[in-house]
Amino acid sequence: MNKVLLIIQREYLSRVRKKAFVITTLLVPTLILAMYGIMYLVGKNNSELTETRTVRIVDESGAYAKKFVDKKNIHFVDANAPLAKEKSGLKSHANDMLLIIPADVITKSNVQLLSAKKPNIMINAEIEKQMNLIATNNSMIEAGIDTAKLNHIRTNISVSAKELTDKGESESSIGAAYGAGVAGAILIYMSLFIYGAQVMRGVIEEKTNRIIEVIVSSVKPFQLMLGKIIGVALVSLTQFLLWIGLTVAVSYLAKEYFNSPQSPMLGILASLKTIPFGYMIVCFLFYFLSGFLLYSALFAAVGSAVDSETETQQFMFPITMPLLFTYILSVSFLAQAPDSSLAFWLSVVPFTAPVAMMVRLPFDVPGWQLALSMSLMVIGFLFTTWVASRIYRVGILMYGKKASYGELVKWFFYKE
Numbered sequence: 001m002n003k004v005l006l007i008i009q010r011e012y013l014s015r016v017r018k019k020a021f022v023i024t025t026l027l028v029p030t031l032i033l034a035m036y037g038i039m040y041l042v043g044k045n046n047s048e049l050t051e052t053r054t055v056r057i058v059d060e061s062g063a064y065a066k067k068f069v070d071k072k073n074i075h076f077v078d079a080n081a082p083l084a085k086e087k088s089g090l091k092s093h094a095n096d097m098l099l100i101i102p103a104d105v106i107t108k109s110n111v112q113l114l115s116a117k118k119p120n121i122m123i124n125a126e127i128e129k130q131m132n133l134i135a136t137n138n139s140m141i142e143a144g145i146d147t148a149k150l151n152h153i154r155t156n157i158s159v160s161a162k163e164l165t166d167k168g169e170s171e172s173s174i175g176a177a178y179g180a181g182v183a184g185a186i187l188i189y190m191s192l193f194i195y196g197a198q199v200m201r202g203v204i205e206e207k208t209n210r211i212i213e214v215i216v217s218s219v220k221p222f223q224l225m226l227g228k229i230i231g232v233a234l235v236s237l238t239q240f241l242l243w244i245g246l247t248v249a250v251s252y253l254a255k256e257y258f259n260s261p262q263s264p265m266l267g268i269l270a271s272l273k274t275i276p277f278g279y280m281i282v283c284f285l286f287y288f289l290s291g292f293l294l295y296s297a298l299f300a301a302v303g304s305a306v307d308s309e310t311e312t313q314q315f316m317f318p319i320t321m322p323l324l325f326t327y328i329l330s331v332s333f334l335a336q337a338p339d340s341s342l343a344f345w346l347s348v349v350p351f352t353a354p355v356a357m358m359v360r361l362p363f364d365v366p367g368w369q370l371a372l373s374m375s376l377m378v379i380g381f382l383f384t385t386w387v388a389s390r391i392y393r394v395g396i397l398m399y400g401k402k403a404s405y406g407e408l409v410k411w412f413f414y415k416e
Contacts, residue, residue, distance in 0.1 A: 003219045004227045011202070011231025016238060025239055029246035036254035053123055054096045055113075058083055060103045067134045074123055090116050099127060106135065177362030178335055184284050184358035189327045192291055192354070193320070195236045196299040199228055200312065203303030203396070212396050221393035226385070229296045233289060240288070244281065283361055283370075290377040291354030295319065297381070297388035304395030305403040305411075315403075322351040330359040338363040348373045350380025387412065 015021055056079040059065045068076035079086050079098070086098055097115040105111055113127065137147050206212040215224055302315040326346055334343045338360045346356035347365070353373050357365070394411035395403065 004223045004230075007219065007224060007227025008231040008234065011228050012234050015198075015232065015235045021235070021239065025242050026246075028243050029250045032247055033250040033254060036250070040254075051095065054093070055099050055123075055127065056086060056096060057099045057101065058086060059101045061101055061105050063105070063138050064101055064131065064134050068130055071126055074126055087114065090114060097123070101131075180280060181359045181362040182331060182335060184280065184361070185327065185330050185355045188284070188288050188291060188354045188358060189323055191236060191240075191288060192295045192323060195232055195292060196295045199232050199296045200299040200303035201309065202228060202232075203300050203392075204306065204309055204312075207304065207396055207399075208307065216396065221396060222389045224396075225297070225300050225389055225392045229293060229300060229385075232296065233292050236292065237285070237289065240285070280361060284358065286374060287354040287357060287377070290350075290374075290381055294350060294377070294381045294384050295323075297385040301388035301391040301395065301408075304392045305398070305408060307399065311402070322349075323355060326352040326355040330355055334359045338365075344369065348376055350377050350384075353377055390414075 052073050052075055054075045054077060055068075056077050057064065057068065058079045065078055070076055081089070083100070090096055090098055094117045097113055100112040100114065102108070102110055111131065113124065140147050140150065203212075206215065212224075219227075298319050302312055302319070305315065306312050329342070329346065334340075334346065334356060337343060343356065343360055346352045347360050348369065353376070357370070357373050390412045391408055394414050395408075398411075401407070
């Protein structure tokens with residue numbers, strides 16, 4: 001056991017002392033603080049960034065005259081000059097646009113919007129919205145419907161999501177919950193590849209330098225693999241805990257210094273308060289560590305089977321496929337149907353659970369499903385480590401022989 005602890009200590013200290021570790025740890029909270037600053041500046045200078053555009057209207061149908069309504073950044077004016085003169089005037093007024101509504105607009109829908117400078121999407125959408133509304137009102141008037149009475153009784157309902165708990169009702173932000181779940185899934189997905197690859201590269205490097213022969217003369221291959229995996233796991237855990245602590249600190253600073261009524265940051269921070277962060281962070285750390293231990297054992301086995309990093313591609317595909325498949329499904333399907341059968345099976349199978357369960361967590365996963373998923377993660381890690389260690393003990397001493405899947409099976413059944 002002392003030898004495993006020594007290997008863990010070596011792996012941990014050699015990585016946390018590197019400049020890359022320190023720079024990466026500080027870079028993430030710095031980027032988050034910069035993001036808060038940009039959001040503050042966007043909110044503060046919103047009126048300067050979105051300049052007012054004038055839309056001159058040439059209405060040959062006569063159905064839209066004086067019916068457009070000015071918005072914050074759009075000013076509508078009925079054009080009085082001939083069409084040719086209005087077009088030539090656009091070149092000297094970059095902020096002006098010319099909306100040409102032909103007489104047969106209803107049947108052919110051939111409206112044109114001309115400008116010397118491209119209009120943004122919001123202006124185009126606002127013009128379409130107002131034209132459709134005006135056309136609908138005109139049709140209702142022709143059908144004998146009182147539009148004034150209809151507009152008076154028209155309602156504008158907004159839904160405020162709340163969660164019913166044992167302590168009563170509490171605020172619940174669906175968007176914030178969805179964002180937190182997907183962000184956790186993406187972090188785990190990326191981390192398993194980044195830190196798992198570190199384990200694999202470490203094994204390849206020691207094997208290439210023949211250092212591994214010296215090491216295995218003192219410790220068993222299983223002890224070496226376990227110490228290496230746990231050491232890198234502790235490095236990644238240290239980095240995540242520092243990121244969480246520094247992110248909380250910069251969020252507090254941002255709230256203090258960038259606090260302004262115009263800033264969208266206030267809305268984001270308010271919605272984040274509705275997320276059960278303690279529960280999410282504990283589950284995130286469990287699925288990250290258990291997923292890392294599971295996948296790192298496989299990465300270590302792959303590293304022991306090859307002589308260089310370029311030879312790893314044939315073995316990486318089957319390992320990365322479950323994670324990639326779950327990641328694609330998580331952002332496209334699981335968040336919309338978190339209680340579906342597919343979501344359940346993906347969140348209990350150890351190879352896909354770290355990503356799938358993070359997406360489901362904000363949507364109140366039943367306790368027994370969470371307990372089942374965590375139990376299978378532990379069993380999956382122990383089984384995967386046992387399988388990987390049987391390949392690792394033979395692979396690290398094999399040189400110059402191109403490994404195949406058949407060779408890996410032979411190594412697995414090889415008796416000491």
